[in-house]
Amino acid sequence: MARIEIPRFEFVARFARNRGALVGAVLIFLVALTAVLAPVLFPTDPLRIVGAPELWPGEDPDFPLGTDSLGRDILSMIVHGARATLLIGLCASAVATLIGVTIGAIAGYFGGWVDEIVMRTAELFQTIPNLIFVLTIVVILGSTLANIVIAIGIVSWTSIARMTRAEFLALRDREFVQACRAMGMGNGGIILGEILPNALPPVIVLSSLVVAGAILFESAVSFLGLGDPNVASWGRLVGDGRQLIRSSWYICAIPGVAIMVTVLCLNLIGDGLNDALNPKLRDR
Amino acid sequence: MTLPLEVTDLSTTLFTRRGEMKAVDGLSLAVDAGETVALVGESGCGKSLSALSIMRLLPDPPARIVGGAVALNGRDLVTLPEEVMLAIRGKEIGMIFQDPMSSLNPVTTVEKQIAEVLMAHGELGRGQARARVHELLELVGMPDAARRLDAYPHQLSGGMCQRVMIAMAIACSPSVLIADEPTTALDVTVQAQVLALLKRLQADAGMAMIFITHDLGVVAETADRVVVMYAGRKVEEASVDALFETPLHPYTVGLIGATPVPGAARADRLADIPGMVPPLNALPQGCAFAPRCARVMERCRHERPALTRPAPDRLVACFAVEQG
Amino acid sequence: MSLLALDDVHVHFATAGGLVRAVNGVSLELAVGETLGLVGESGCGKSTLGKAIVKLVPIAGGAIVVDGVDIAPLKGERLGEMRRKVQMIFQDPYGSLNPRSTVGRSVAQPLLVAGWKKDAAAERVDTLLGWVGLPVDAKQRYPHEFSGGQRQRIGIARALALSPRLIICDEPVSALDVSVRAQVINLLEDLKSEFGVSYLFISHDLSVVEHIADRVAVMYLGTLVEIGGRDQIWRNPQHPYTKALLAAAPVADPKAARARQRTILQGELPSPIDPPPGCPFQSRCPIAEARCRHDKPALRATADGGLAACHFV
Numbered sequence: 001m002a003r004i005e006i007p008r009f010e011f012v013a014r015f016a017r018n019r020g021a022l023v024g025a026v027l028i029f030l031v032a033l034t035a036v037l038a039p040v041l042f043p044t045d046p047l048r049i050v051g052a053p054e055l056w057p058g059e060d061p062d063f064p065l066g067t068d069s070l071g072r073d074i075l076s077m078i079v080h081g082a083r084a085t086l087l088i089g090l091c092a093s094a095v096a097t098l099i100g101v102t103i104g105a106i107a108g109y110f111g112g113w114v115d116e117i118v119m120r121t122a123e124l125f126q127t128i129p130n131l132i133f134v135l136t137i138v139v140i141l142g143s144t145l146a147n148i149v150i151a152i153g154i155v156s157w158t159s160i161a162r163m164t165r166a167e168f169l170a171l172r173d174r175e176f177v178q179a180c181r182a183m184g185m186g187n188g189g190i191i192l193g194e195i196l197p198n199a200l201p202p203v204i205v206l207s208s209l210v211v212a213g214a215i216l217f218e219s220a221v222s223f224l225g226l227g228d229p230n231v232a233s234w235g236r237l238v239g240d241g242r243q244l245i246r247s248s249w250y251i252c253a254i255p256g257v258a259i260m261v262t263v264l265c266l267n268l269i270g271d272g273l274n275d276a277l278n279p280k281l282r283d284r
Numbered sequence: 285m286t287l288p289l290e291v292t293d294l295s296t297t298l299f300t301r302r303g304e305m306k307a308v309d310g311l312s313l314a315v316d317a318g319e320t321v322a323l324v325g326e327s328g329c330g331k332s333l334s335a336l337s338i339m340r341l342l343p344d345p346p347a348r349i350v351g352g353a354v355a356l357n358g359r360d361l362v363t364l365p366e367e368v369m370l371a372i373r374g375k376e377i378g379m380i381f382q383d384p385m386s387s388l389n390p391v392t393t394v395e396k397q398i399a400e401v402l403m404a405h406g407e408l409g410r411g412q413a414r415a416r417v418h419e420l421l422e423l424v425g426m427p428d429a430a431r432r433l434d435a436y437p438h439q440l441s442g443g444m445c446q447r448v449m450i451a452m453a454i455a456c457s458p459s460v461l462i463a464d465e466p467t468t469a470l471d472v473t474v475q476a477q478v479l480a481l482l483k484r485l486q487a488d489a490g491m492a493m494i495f496i497t498h499d500l501g502v503v504a505e506t507a508d509r510v511v512v513m514y515a516g517r518k519v520e521e522a523s524v525d526a527l528f529e530t531p532l533h534p535y536t537v538g539l540i541g542a543t544p545v546p547g548a549a550r551a552d553r554l555a556d557i558p559g560m561v562p563p564l565n566a567l568p569q570g571c572a573f574a575p576r577c578a579r580v581m582e583r584c585r586h587e588r589p590a591l592t593r594p595a596p597d598r599l600v601a602c603f604a605v606e607q608g
Numbered sequence: 609m610s611l612l613a614l615d616d617v618h619v620h621f622a623t624a625g626g627l628v629r630a631v632n633g634v635s636l637e638l639a640v641g642e643t644l645g646l647v648g649e650s651g652c653g654k655s656t657l658g659k660a661i662v663k664l665v666p667i668a669g670g671a672i673v674v675d676g677v678d679i680a681p682l683k684g685e686r687l688g689e690m691r692r693k694v695q696m697i698f699q700d701p702y703g704s705l706n707p708r709s710t711v712g713r714s715v716a717q718p719l720l721v722a723g724w725k726k727d728a729a730a731e732r733v734d735t736l737l738g739w740v741g742l743p744v745d746a747k748q749r750y751p752h753e754f755s756g757g758q759r760q761r762i763g764i765a766r767a768l769a770l771s772p773r774l775i776i777c778d779e780p781v782s783a784l785d786v787s788v789r790a791q792v793i794n795l796l797e798d799l800k801s802e803f804g805v806s807y808l809f810i811s812h813d814l815s816v817v818e819h820i821a822d823r824v825a826v827m828y829l830g831t832l833v834e835i836g837g838r839d840q841i842w843r844n845p846q847h848p849y850t851k852a853l854l855a856a857a858p859v860a861d862p863k864a865a866r867a868r869q870r871t872i873l874q875g876e877l878p879s880p881i882d883p884p885p886g887c888p889f890q891s892r893c894p895i896a897e898a899r900c901r902h903d904k905p906a907l908r909a910t911a912d913g914g915l916a917a918c919h920f921v
Binding site for chain 3: 326327427441443444471472473474475476477479480498499500501502503504505507524525528538539540541542543544545553554555556557558560561576
């Protein structure tokens with residue numbers, strides 16, 4: 001019999017085979033590390049005025065990325081902003097995944113009219129332009145971090161629900177599920193214990209992409225000035241700098257690049273996860 | 285005289301991340317006109333890759349022919365450029381696959397698919413195609429042939445799809461036909477129809493046929509000569525009668541013992557072969573069958589038996605048989 | 609009393625093309641300790657019937673009686689009791705085990721569902737793996753580490769876990785290589801003689817059924833066309849479809865293959881959505897006459913103790 005390596009090790013090897021994904025993972029790790037270490041690296045409040053306003057990057061060695069219109073350290077704000085941005089991305093994705101997987105699993109497993117109702121509802125959500133939907137919810141509920149996370153989660157769950165449903169539809173008639181049914185296992189046990197672990201890989205890939213999407217949503221919301229006023233996310237930094245975009249464009253550009261790189265890395269990671277988890281690509 | 289197909293020492297290796305695997309290892313076989321040679325073995329023995337090697341249809345990567353020659357009517361196919369192979373495939377050598385449903389293009393009508401083969405080889409122009417295709421469908425016993433011309437594959441049953449595949453394979457009257465498990469996906473009664481059809485077509489056209497199967501019943505019904513493969517190598521070759529009457533290689537003995545024969549006195553147990561086919565990347569040293577063999581000797585574990593000729597028209601690769 | 613009794617069982621599926629009568633009035637009995645072979649070509653309803661017996665598909669009519677109890681109304685504890693008596697072995701050794709569950713977990717599952725304690729179940733799993741000839745360390749490994757034949761052994765261990773009285777074997781060896789197929793058939797026979805379990809052995813492979821079954825039932829297009837003792841079916845088949853099926857089966861003996869006279873059945877299986885009127889076999893039957901086209905024959909006793917559904921027996 002063929003000795004096959006331990007699956008977990010194999011997973012890492014497959015992921016690492018995708019060079020882009022590896023670069024993405026390393027960069028995201030660095031971003032997350034700076035976010036965690038932000039209070040250590042920059043113990044002072046990033047929103048405090050520490051120097052002359054509108055210092056260009058490199059102009060003053062104390063402020064490598066320059067200062068904004070009020071004289072706040074941009075590097076400090078980026079590092080602290082990473083905390084808020086990543087937190088929002090992860091939480092929103094978690095909310096979307098939780099809603100999406102629950103609804104998709106129920107629709108896919110039970111089928112019939114349950115499926116009809118759930119999927120028509122999902123379509124209803126998809127007909128509303130996402131950004132406008134997020135803005136509407138934020139305006140109604142109020143601009144707090146939690147509300148923004150919930151709003152993004154509410155608009156992002158549909159794709160995850162569809163993916164989960166498709167996986168469940170394919171898996172629910174497989175023989176191992178029939179075997180469980182024939183031995184009298186309950187629906188809950190079959191859904192959670194048997195089908196879900198097999199349905200998750202593509203959902204995980206999608207969730208990583210939802211993190212990227214959530215970061216973009218949050219940036220847009222903050223850019224439009226509807227973000228949580230107490231949180232200095234990257235989107236808000238871009239928004240704050242927009243009046244000076246003609247003279248001091250770097251104030252917008254630096255957080256913009258941070259968003260771009262992070263989102264790109266998350267997409268690369270999603271790609272790598274897809275390669276590593278998609279059984280069709282195995283043994284190539 | 286040159287035979288329609290002569291394969292000499294053909295070797296095909298799979299180059300994978302898990303290492304190089306010798307999927308076909310020094311296979312030689314010859315097929316005469318009007319003769320059917322069955323290639324028998326279990327999954328992973330290299331019988332399908334042998335066929336794909338002969339057709340030069342190997343999935344590359346990972347598979348590549350690493351040695352040997354395939355002489356089709358005296359011309360070596362292994363060294364030919366792909367453009368020349370395109371002209372040869374379908375014209376001089378045809379192939380039928382296991383799964384007829386997925387071998388046909390789902391969005392093209394039966395008529396177009398068969399006509400394409402004919403036109404690609406310059407057998408006829410556009411105008412004559414329909415009549416010729418109709419003729420071919422009649423030849424392969426397609427029920428209601430005229431009406432099926434405009435049918436799409438999904439409107440046909442598995443048996444009918446296989447008839448279409450056969451019509452495509454024989455459209456240009458090739459001298460060699462390779463059938464890779466052509467009836468495995470079919471029901472018993474339809475299988476009998478398709479086997480009878482293949483026999484009739486072969487007899488009419490005097491084609492040389494390689495018939496790949498794992499089913500010894502099908503072998504007994506169709507083959508003149510049988511080549512038994514195990515782990516990429518030929519372990520025994522004999523006429524069909526000799527093989528079933530006095531199988532020599534312990535693997536052949538095991539295979540025949542493991543196949544129940546209806547109507548025979550009921551044996552309490554089937555003779556099974558212990559263990560399983562070794563994976564190609566972990567072949568044992570020596571004879572690949574040694575770990576499962578009932579007649580294994582010390583020598584078998586480190587030395588690989590070569591093919592010997594115990595009778596004029598037989599070949600077997602086994603030390604135990606050599607010793608008698 | 610018979611272990612399993614089917615009385616006029618119907619199973620219907622609603623499809624886009626119309627109502628499929630997958631099983632159309634099947635009645636048969638299976639005695640304790642018996643192996644009943646159920647043969648037929650694809651779409652004849654044999655697998656569906658097997659699934660109906662373990663309540664994987666609902667029946668549209670008739671009754672399925674296991675050990676004297678009609679299973680249709682069973683719920684809760686009584687249903688669990690029935691499930692312990694009847695287990696199933698599936699066709700696809702690659703699809704019938706959860707790829708993300710260890711072998712130990714898969715085999716223990718029916719025990720845990722039936723309320724066994726964890727350590728008692730673990731102990732039982734060791735015993736079961738021994739019975740089917742797998743090493744004990746198989747427990748911690750995943751299905752993909754095993755070959756097709758070994759996976760089928762795992763499926764058999766799982767089916768045996770609760771010491772069932774009847775096992776529905778749905779094409780258990782069709783996906784296996786010849787040499788491994790013989791191993792699995794021998795294992796099933798050994799287990800039968802050791803534990804007295806009965807089998808409903810569903811297969812399209814006549815030579816395998818001939819080897820393992822005591823009695824054989826032949827299905828065509830959702831109906832039972834013939835049932836009888838194994839020797840009677842093979843030596844003296846009554847129904848023209850049974851005859852055709854036997855004639856079509858390849859025989860692994862070249863001399864016998866050449867010697868036998870056979871008529872190859874023409875045509876293909878009609879669609880179960882739109883079955884022919886009268887006898888389901890009339891569209892392909894070599895001896896069909898006018899009355900076969902509107903009059904559906906019932907099962908009638910044959911001279912040597914079997915039953916056949918044909919006007920001409």
